Amino acid sequence: MKRITWTALLVALMGGVGYVMAVQALTPAIQRLYKNDPTVIYAPSHFADARQYVLICMQGYNVPGGPPGYPPLPTLASSRLSWMPVYPLLQCALHKFGGVSLIFAGPVLAIGAMLCALFFAVLTLHNLGVPHPAISALAVLIPSVGAVWIYLPGPEASFLAVGMIALWLITLPAPAHPAQAAVRYALCLPLGVLYVLLKPNALMMFFALCFAFVYVSWQNSRRVGYTFGLWTFAADLLLAQVRPRMVRLQSARPICYAWTPLIIAAGTILGFAFWLAYCSVLSGVPFYFLNLQYNYWAHIYSAGNVREIIQFFAQAFQPSDPTNGWQRDAAWALAAYLVALLPATSKRVPSLIRVMIVLMVGTLVVSGVARYAVDRYLASTAIVAIGWACWLAPAAARKRYAVMRWLFALALFGVTWVLLVDYLMPLGEPTFWHLHLDSNHVPW
Amino acid sequence: MFRGDRMTYERLNRMVRWVLVLTALLSFGLFVVAARPTVRYQGVILGSIGTPQPLLDESSAPALYVTIRQPAVVSFPDAWKLSDQVCMAVHFERGSAPPSAPIDDYVPQAQWDQPWNQQYLTNQLPSDALIIAPTDIDIRTDDGSKLALAGAALWGNVEALTPYRVHWFGTAPLILTHNQVADRLLCYYFQNDSHQLYVPFTHMLRFGAQNVQMSHMPGFAFVYSQMPQSPETIRLQKMPMAAYFELLSAQSSPVLTLKTSAQLDQRATETASTPIK
Numbered sequence: 001m002k003r004i005t006w007t008a009l010l011v012a013l014m015g016g017v018g019y020v021m022a023v024q025a026l027t028p029a030i031q032r033l034y035k036n037d038p039t040v041i042y043a044p045s046h047f048a049d050a051r052q053y054v055l056i057c058m059q060g061y062n063v064p065g066g067p068p069g070y071p072p073l074p075t076l077a078s079s080r081l082s083w084m085p086v087y088p089l090l091q092c093a094l095h096k097f098g099g100v101s102l103i104f105a106g107p108v109l110a111i112g113a114m115l116c117a118l119f120f121a122v123l124t125l126h127n128l129g130v131p132h133p134a135i136s137a138l139a140v141l142i143p144s145v146g147a148v149w150i151y152l153p154g155p156e157a158s159f160l161a162v163g164m165i166a167l168w169l170i171t172l173p174a175p176a177h178p179a180q181a182a183v184r185y186a187l188c189l190p191l192g193v194l195y196v197l198l199k200p201n202a203l204m205m206f207f208a209l210c211f212a213f214v215y216v217s218w219q220n221s222r223r224v225g226y227t228f229g230l231w232t233f234a235a236d237l238l239l240a241q242v243r244p245r246m247v248r249l250q251s252a253r254p255i256c257y258a259w260t261p262l263i264i265a266a267g268t269i270l271g272f273a274f275w276l277a278y279c280s281v282l283s284g285v286p287f288y289f290l291n292l293q294y295n296y297w298a299h300i301y302s303a304g305n306v307r308e309i310i311q312f313f314a315q316a317f318q319p320s321d322p323t324n325g326w327q328r329d330a331a332w333a334l335a336a337y338l339v340a341l342l343p344a345t346s347k348r349v350p351s352l353i354r355v356m357i358v359l360m361v362g363t364l365v366v367s368g369v370a371r372y373a374v375d376r377y378l379a380s381t382a383i384v385a386i387g388w389a390c391w392l393a394p395a396a397a398r399k400r401y402a403v404m405r406w407l408f409a410l411a412l413f414g415v416t417w418v419l420l421v422d423y424l425m426p427l428g429e430p431t432f433w434h435l436h437l438d439s440n441h442v443p444w
Numbered sequence: 445m446f447r448g449d450r451m452t453y454e455r456l457n458r459m460v461r462w463v464l465v466l467t468a469l470l471s472f473g474l475f476v477v478a479a480r481p482t483v484r485y486q487g488v489i490l491g492s493i494g495t496p497q498p499l500l501d502e503s504s505a506p507a508l509y510v511t512i513r514q515p516a517v518v519s520f521p522d523a524w525k526l527s528d529q530v531c532m533a534v535h536f537e538r539g540s541a542p543p544s545a546p547i548d549d550y551v552p553q554a555q556w557d558q559p560w561n562q563q564y565l566t567n568q569l570p571s572d573a574l575i576i577a578p579t580d581i582d583i584r585t586d587d588g589s590k591l592a593l594a595g596a597a598l599w600g601n602v603e604a605l606t607p608y609r610v611h612w613f614g615t616a617p618l619i620l621t622h623n624q625v626a627d628r629l630l631c632y633y634f635q636n637d638s639h640q641l642y643v644p645f646t647h648m649l650r651f652g653a654q655n656v657q658m659s660h661m662p663g664f665a666f667v668y669s670q671m672p673q674s675p676e677t678i679r680l681q682k683m684p685m686a687a688y689f690e691l692l693s694a695q696s697s698p699v700l701t702l703k704t705s706a707q708l709d710q711r712a713t714e715t716a717s718t719p720i721k
Contacts, residue, residue: 039552046553054556055549062657095557102556178451185460189467241461256453259460266467273474280481284659287478 004133008122011134015118015141019151020111022141026151029421045106049083050153054102056080056088057095061282081279082292086197087155106153113157114141114150117382120164124386127171128350130393139389140164144412145336146375148420156380159199163382166191166205170212170261171352174220181259188260192267197275200289201377202268204363208356208383209268212261215352220256228253309365332424336375337361339412343387348395357387375420488650488663490676497662498539499653506539507656508574508620514692517643517668517682518631524601527641529594530666530680531631533692533699534613536576538620543574543655575654577617585634585647592641594631604715607708608689608700627698643668643680 023044031043040046045054061080091105100108121140125133140160143150150156169188175181196202218226218233226233236253279288316331343349344357360383364374378384392409394402491497496509515532583591593614602610613628620626633641650663667673668680683691692700703711 039550039554041553051549055551058551058556103553178453178456181453182451182456182459185456185463189463257457257460259457262464263460266464266471270467270471270474273471273478277474277477277481280478284481286481288481289478 004123004126007134008119008126008137011122011137012115012119015138016111016115018138018141019114023107023111023151026148026421029425030152033426042103042107045103045153047152048154050106052080052083053088053091053106053155056083056085057092057102057105061085079283079292081282081289084155084197084199084275086194087158090158110151110153110157113161116161117157117164117385120161120168121382121386121389124164124168124171125389125393127168127173128353128386128390130350130390131395132393133389136389136393139392139409140385142409142413143339143379143385143388144409145332145339145416146379146420147413148417149376149379155198156376159195159201159380160382160385162191162195162198163202163205163380164385166195166209166261166264167382167386169264170209170216170258172260174223174256174258185259185263188263189267189270192264192269193271193274194267195264196268196271199377199380200272200275201364201381203272204360204367204377205356205381205383206265206268207363208359209261209265211355211359212352213258213265215355216258216261217256220258221254224254224256225252226254226256309368328424333374335416336378337365340378340381340384340387343384343391346391348393349387349390353383353387353390356383360384487660488648489660491662491664492676493664493678496535496537497664498660499651499656499658499662500660501541501544502657502659503541504659505541507541507543507658508539508576508651508653509535509537510651510662511535511537512630512664513697514688514695515664515666515678515680516688517680518685518688519682520598520601520685521605524597526598526601527633528643528682529598529631529633530643530647530668531594531629531688533697534628534630535698536618536620536626536628538574538622538624541656544657573619573621574656575617575619576651577654578614580652580654581613581630581632582650582652583632583634583647584650585644587636587644589634589636589642589644592633592635594633598631602685604711606686606689607703608693609703609707610700611698629692629699645670 027042027044030047031040034040034043034046044050087109090109091102094100094105094108095102098108117140118137121137122133125136130136141147141150150160169184169191172184175184192202195205214234214237215230217237218230221233228236233255236255240255276287276289279292280286282288285291312330313334314330316334340357340361344354346354360381361378364377388409392402392405489497491510491512493512493515496511498506499508499510501507511534513533513535515530517528518531519528520526578593581591581593594612595614599610599612599615602608610629611627613630618626618628634644634647635641646665646667648663648665650661652658652661665674665677666680667677668682672679689700693702
């Protein structure tokens with residue numbers, strides 16, 4: 001086994017221990033939210049969406065009916081079909097075959113997923129040529145806004161792990177033999193399907209993955225003699241598909257394809273199409289899954305038009321009004337976006353990662369999934385984690401600055417952790433999180 | 445499909461392109477399926493009288509059959525001071541669809557590792573039964589008047605002053621397990637916002653049930669004092685109560701039985717001593 005693999009294993013184990021300690025530290029704060037509810041034994045697996053995944057494992061998916069005579073449109077009613085199937089399936093498997101209680105199946109899965117994410121983060125950073133990948137990979141554990149979400153039982157940690165595997169595959173050097181490439185490509189389609197069936201947010205990676213296909217292919221082609229720039233390569237790539245002979249004749253422009261990102265992107269589309277069809281057939285409602293998101297969860301998904309998005313974020317700058325929840329949400333979401341975009345501004349971060357971050361964040365904003373829970377979406381995205389890891393990595397000449405960057409990241413992590421756990425979550429939205437809150441608690 | 449020593453990058457690229465094209469086509473096909481799903485219609489299917497009408501669950505299996513017979517607008521003796529009511533004999537029969545527990549969002553964590561069926565019992569729900577309660581009957585009218593099921597006033601008068609014992613719908617929720625049937629006499633009237641009691645010219649009666657996720661439910665369209673507009677519409681005729689009960693009795697309807705002589709004598713004695721107000 002290569003030395004970097006052993007290093008990755010060691011980092012995963014050490015980081016895993018740190019992760020478990022952080023979970024332990026977080027648990028009492030979540031448990032406090034349920035102090036009036038004796039039926040909740042271990043609050044983290046009951047909190048927010050975590051309970052829904054367990055209930056899917058126990059009860060299956062439901063398609064809501066309605067009172068006799070007056071059935072509401074299923075699009076307007078809650079259905080667990082909003083939650084993707086892979087994570088509850090994993091919980092069920094762990095419970096049935098591993099004998100783990102469903103109360104703790106989520107945390108066990110999250111710990112396993114974080115070990116996996118750390119392991120592949122080291123390998124990905126190594127592939128990217130980042131110095132000291134073992135230390136930088138620990139940045140995966142400290143996404144700065146909304147970090148708490150990856151410590152809670154939910155699909156976030158698993159989503160991060162699968163995203164990290166995808167990034168590792170994308171950044172792997174081109175194989176020496178086409179048969180090896182074929183084996184790698186064969187893994188990519190199911191990986192893409194798995195990715196989107198963990199969280200539909202994988203779709204936000206579509207354009208980033210398409211860009212990665214062009215960029216990595218360009219890099220590979222340059223190694224075999226391609227001399228032109230990225231835009232020319234993109235044009236050549238397009239021509240090679242529609243007029244293959246035209247490019248083949250030009251021996252000065254050899255194209256070496258890196259299909260991995262494109263196949264993963266295709267897998268995400270295929271997985272999403274499958275889930276959309278499955279939900280629609282089950283409910284009888286065309287595009288049921290999308291209808292659920294845009295009707296029942298309408299407060300999360302906006303139309304995504306620029307005017308609305310600007311209006312939303314502008315609320316963050318209004319004079320402080322403690323009764324305005326939207327204002328708080330806007331400030332928090334804006335901070336999450338800015339923190340995610342920070343690595344994209346640095347030259348220390350490889351161009352591939354920088355552009356992928358911008359494309360992913362841009363897709364998130366334009367699609368309308370920009371208003372709520374965006375901290376979770378960003379915290380669990382491997383591309384953001386790797387971006388931060390690259391940004392924190394020490395440059396050869398200025399190692400002192402790396403320490404300062406780490407201190408900055410840890411300070412952000414600490415402040416937002418306290419804000420989220422001690423202020424936002426208890427204040428929260430009780431109807432959304434289904435908490436029994438103390439009505440006298442006025443934290444602002 | 446391929447052997448490593450024969451594989452070239454050119455061949456591999458061609459294969460990948462095909463895989464991508466097939467994936468795109470498959471995705472497109474799935475989007476088409478999503479756009480035009482096999483319709484899971486949720487709502488009412490117009491039923492006809494005299495034949496079992498199924499109430500289907502979400503997998504289109506029959507959970508319950510409802511058969512109505514002898515619908516009529518029944519008028520009661522003036523001394524009872526009751527408005528005219530729509531009455532019909534209803535036959536309920538359990539279908540083959542398994543019951544489905546209502547989705548419980550707050551299962552205590554101590555029960556998370558129990559099999560779902562056991563939780564179902566723990567929650568005090570009948571494990572294999574459908575429930576039809578008065579609240580599962582629903583009526584729509586054109587004028588927005590509200591449904592009221594026949595109550596104790598009618599039941600008491602019929603019990604005390606007629607020679608029939610009637611199995612009423614609404615006295616208690618019906619619980620039907622497999623192969624069980626139930627026959628009930630359903631009577632209802634209408635009340636508008638001004639508290640007037642009357643029978644509207646048109647209304648639709650719909651049956652539902654608990655412990656099943658319904659996709660289809662039978663609905664019966666009635667007209668009164670006007671001609672039906674379609675073959676499925678059922679025209680109601682007005683009948684005095686005595687004639688209505690005689691008709692049901694003549695047809696051996698299980699919703700009522702003739703009292704025995706001893707029962708009749710006992711009721712006559714009771715009625716003579718305590719007149720009904």
